[in-house]
Amino acid sequence: MHRILLAALLLLAAPLTATATEEQVVLGLSRDRVAITADFDGSDILIFGAIKRETPIPDGDPLQVIVAVSGPSAPVLVRRKEKKLGIWVNTDSVLVDSAPSFYAAATSAPFSQALSDTEDLRHRVSIRRAIRSVGADMNIADAQEFTRAVMRIRQNEGLYSIRENTVAVDEQTLFRTEIDMPANLTEGEYIARIFLTRGGRVVSSFQTTIDVRKVGLERFLFNLAHQQPVLYGLMSLAIAIAAGWGASAAFRALRGN
Template identity: 70%
Template sequence: MWRTLIALLFFAAHPALAMEEEIVLGLSQDRVAITSTFDGSDILVFGAVKREAPIPDAEPLEVVITVSGPSEPVMVRRKEEKFGIWVNVDSVLVDSAPSFYAVATSAPFNEAISHTEDLRYKVSVPQAIRSVGADMNVQNAQEFAEAVIRIREADGLYSLREDTVAVDQQTLFRTSISMPANLIEGDYKTRIFLTRGGKVVSQIVTDIDVRKVGLERFLFNLSRQQPAIYGLMSLAIAIFAGWGASAAFTVLRNR
């Protein structure tokens, strides 16, 4: 009795908590298999908003979705032409950059989430990259992180897809995330944010498992665990391929 009364008084004093919105998430697939014929994959992200009260009479609900691949350090070098030769003049080790990063929003990014919340949750592509170890002598060190973004955007590894999340009646949402063929193995963290007025009101995190399978998995493990055998096998295949091409050319020439 007393516990129920205390709970009612608590939610009366904190109405925002009583009207909390939660995410019920779904994925079309939570595992991506990389094979010799793999040319990319589309992941359907969909879900619903669970409420204990009617839809708040405030700003419309927006949804922001991010998919992030494994992070790794990246060495970025800047070249300049000197005496007709391009040479490296500066280099910066970007401490951590995701191998893949996609952001999808239900509205223009700056309307879907505020700058303060972006800094807090590291949602946008620039915020997902961490570069704090640049040499003090390197000028415009931030340009090196921007170069990583520019290069990976051109390769289809980084993207911002505004207005691509469909939200129905502030309850159901869905979008499709395209993953290119040049993925690396690992767990791809998927985050979904619900926002109102640019402020995050709920979030959920899940993983998509990306792995090589079949012959690709065997060769990958062999190259890491038995590099000597992998090297000898590669040499034997190269010799056999060269001999086979030479024999075929000889047969064709003698006809």
């Protein structure tokens, strides 16, 4: 009897497994590494791919594609300022547990059509879901305002964005989009996620990484400042003294002429 039940369960599970994997992402990136140099003013990354299928295109809801790129996450301390006796002072503060340094999502349809709230909660695709804040003080009634402040500030800085209807999908098989990365990027490993959805439900997903690093003189100075701060400080002081002495000598020479 147990064997019959097990066989029946396996037969029921087989179609479900096939359905879950019948559409898969084959991804391409215009670049998988971004180099931050002295004249770095941002970068555009072309993300493109195709949908691999073992069966014909399913009937029903059309295929939608969501591309999300997130930078390294870190805690963020958000403080509220209030004016008291003519002076701006810090009052309440909330530690946002984890906020990505950069977050951009592009969709092939309006976000609410491409992804349901339940799936957004599960996969954390929207900006508000990508930020995690669970340790707010119970005495702060409007703790969510601090999370919204992080979103607002970073959106104004060009670090957070949701771009609807910017993923082109051809014949429910090919897709492409561009992600704009600003100049003020944080160094580290960026995660690119691609979601295929139908009727707001994720039917397949794929993940890869993009390496963002400082190179050249910027890398040398960054490492020196973090690994040997005393030497970095002495070198900066010596350069400042030399520059001041040089400017003074040049000024005296001009006056002598």
